[in-house]
Amino acid sequence: MSHHLVRLFLLLSSVAIDASSALHSDPFTAGVGLNIDCGGTSNFTSEFGRPWVADGYYSGGAVGLVAEPHHFRLPQERTLRLFPPVSAGKKNCYSVPLPPGRYYLRTFTVYDNYDSKLRTPSFDVSFEGTLVFTWRSPWPEAAARSGAYADFIAAVPDGDADLCFCSIATDPPVIASVEVAAIHPLAYGAASTGVDLILVNYGRLTAGSSLFGPGFTNDSDAFSRVWQPDAYFRRRDVPVKALSTGGHQILGANQAPNYFPVKLYETAVTTVNSADALVYLLPPVDTHLDYMVWFHFAEIDSGVTMAGQRVFDVLIGGENATRIDIYKEVGGFIAFKWHYIVENLTSTPLVVKLVPVVGKPIICGLENYARCALGSCHVMAMQALKESLQIPDRMGWHGDPCAPSTWDSWEGVTCHHSDNGQNLVVTQLDLSSNQLTGSIPDSLGSSNLKVILLNNNQLDGQVPEKLYSIGVHGGIIEVK
Ligand SMILES: *[C@@H]1O[C@H](CO)[C@@H](O)[C@H](O)[C@H]1NC(C)=O
Numbered sequence: 174m175s176h177h178l179v180r181l182f183l184l185l186s187s188v189a190i191d192a193s194s195a196l197h198s199d200p201f202t203a204g205v206g207l208n209i210d211c212g213g214t215s216n217f218t219s220e221f222g223r224p225w226v227a228d229g230y231y232s233g234g235a236v237g238l239v240a241e242p243h244h245f246r247l248p249q250e251r252t253l254r255l256f257p258p259v260s261a262g263k264k265n266c267y268s269v270p271l272p273p274g275r276y277y278l279r280t281f282t283v284y285d286n287y288d289s290k291l292r293t294p295s296f297d298v299s300f301e302g303t304l305v306f307t308w309r310s311p312w313p314e315a316a317a318r319s320g321a322y323a324d325f326i327a328a329v330p331d332g333d334a335d336l337c338f339c340s341i342a343t344d345p346p347v348i349a350s351v352e353v354a355a356i357h358p359l360a361y362g363a364a365s366t367g368v369d370l371i372l373v374n375y376g377r378l379t380a381g382s383s384l385f386g387p388g389f390t391n392d393s394d395a396f397s398r399v400w401q402p403d404a405y406f407r408r409r410d411v412p413v414k415a416l417s418t419g420g421h422q423i424l425g426a427n428q429a430p431n432y433f434p435v436k437l438y439e440t441a442v443t444t445v446n447s448a449d450a451l452v453y454l455l456p457p458v459d460t461h462l463d464y465m466v467w468f469h470f471a472e473i474d475s476g477v478t479m480a481g482q483r484v485f486d487v488l489i490g491g492e493n494a495t496r497i498d499i500y501k502e503v504g505g506f507i508a509f510k511w512h513y514i515v516e517n518l519t520s521t522p523l524v525v526k527l528v529p530v531v532g533k534p535i536i537c538g539l540e541n542y543a544r545c546a547l548g549s550c551h552v553m554a555m556q557a558l559k560e561s562l563q564i565p566d567r568m569g570w571h572g573d574p575c576a577p578s579t580w581d582s583w584e585g586v587t588c589h590h591s592d593n594g595q596n597l598v599v600t601q602l603d604l605s606s607n608q609l610t611g612s613i614p615d616s617l618g619s620s621n622l623k624v625i626l627l628n629n630n631q632l633d634g635q636v637p638e639k640l641y642s643i644g645v646h647g648g649i650i651e652v653k
Pocket residue numbers: 214215216226227
């Protein structure tokens with residue numbers, strides 16, 4: 174028992190030192206970032222001046238190479254790290270030490286038949302214990318062959334970013350690169366919603382331009398965001414025209430806290446026929462989540478010289494969300510952004526419509542983020558319990574305790590939807606008669622547990638006082 178306490182203490186004190194040194198410089202201002210070439214053996218600088226480091230920060234797995242390296246233009250896309258099922262628990266993670274702050278994280282996931290089995294794996298990716306990406310076999314053809322980038326924005330509260338890969342089938346999770354860049358702590362509405370929401374990218378589009386962003390072009394973006402062309406998400410039967418500023422300067426972009434790049438506002442798309450609405454179908458979404466949709470506009474047509482000449486309504490999921498008159502808001506050649514939270518979505522995909530009122534609608538860019546509440550409270554409490562009680566490997570306590578039950582699940586752990594219905598939380602714990610030793614950590618008391626059965630083990634130490642509140646609230650607790 175005592176050596177656990179000592180280890181825990183050392184862990185806490187080293188975190189405290191990291192945190193105090195980080196307080197002196199905000200990671201965004203300091204330009205903290207790291208690009209990991211998973212499976213790669215050497216450091217290199219890309220053709221766009223981006224530094225990449227050889228594979229590291231993983232705690233298990235093996236190295237692989239895509240089947241057709243010539244098919245991949247960027248070196249970091251060719252080498253892989255895979256996590257065979259024998260890897261357990263923390264071994265399925267990348268744990269990157271980072272000063273506490275908010276970060277943009279991008280992964281590149283690719284299969285390309287590296288194992289000659291013609292079978293894409295099924296796995297989940299979690300960040301700090303919250304599910305962010307789900308990869309299910311069979312992958313879409315394009316992703317299986319060419320791979321897919323996926324990104325999200327999240328806070329790293331504790332000085333360690335844990336990106337974990339949990340297999341739900343026999344084929345090992347596979348990852349080709351992990352990119353991390355610090356962002357402004359108040360970016361994307363955090364001043365009103367707090368920093369705890371994870372924003373998972375479901376589309377970050379530039380209208381009238383081709384793909385751009387650090388790592389892919391020489392264009393800069395303060396957060397390393399990559400912007401993809403809108404055409405794929407736009408309804409094809411509406412004829413559109415691409416516009417560009419033609420060198421005219423755009424003001425009001427690249428400002429705190431979001432630092433949207435100037436280039437985003439230098440191009441736009443508008444309709445050809447004045448009666449047409451511009452329609453975007455954003456990728457399939459989970460109706461249980463809330464979405465944050467950002468709209469980017471700039472009046473870049475020098476023919477529009479006063480308010481009232483271009484007016485359109487924004488319909489989101491069929492509801493009229495706002496009326497936009499860019500010139501009235503900011504004038505010409507100035508970035509104008511607006512965002513909206515979509516709650517209680519009833520159908521997928523999310524449909525965004527720009528309906529003309531006067532003139533033709535125009536748009537420069539669109540972003541859609543799923544807002545995931547940081548579900549890590551239960552995960553951290555359970556990790557602490559796992560350490561304290563020396564839970565044996567046979568009980569399968571790996572990854573997220575509330576992951577789908579088809580996983581090699583956490584024996585003795587039962588999850589239910591939380592009161593707000595948004596995430597799964599641990600509600601029951603039956604660890605009776607498991608020859609467990611150690612003590613019960615305090616953190617367990619702040620969880621959603623309603624039933625705890627720990628009898629018939631060799632536990633020592635005190636039962637944390639907080640745990641008794643479970644009994645007080647009508648729950649069940651059996652320890653001795
Ligand atoms: C890559 O660079 C990092 C520092 O950024 C260094 O610690 C590491 O040793 C280098 N690795 C190789 C393989 O050169």
